[in-house]
Amino acid sequence: MTAEARRRRAFREFVKENHPDRGGDPAIFAAGVEAFRAGPAVTTAYRDRWYLGIAGWVNRRIQRRFHPRVR
Secondary structure, three states: OOHHHHHHHHHHHHHHHHOHHHOOOHHHHHHHHHHHHOOOOOOOHHHOOOHHHHHHHHHHHHHHHOOOOOO
16 A cells, blocks of 8 residues: 555545544644645556556457457
C-alpha cells in the first residue's frame, strides 16, 4: 500500500468518526479537512504505468475480434 493510499484511508476513517452528520464536532471536522487539503498533492500512478493503456486497448481489440456477433 502506498503512502498516498494510507493517507486516504486515514482520512476516510477520520471522516467516519468526526463527521457532523454522525455526531462529530464541526470545528474538529473542519480542522481535519483543512489539514488533509494542506498535505501533499494527490498524484496518479498512471503516468508511471503508461503501458497499461496500451494493454487495455489490445485487450479490447482482441475481445472485439472474437466476439460472436462480429462474425
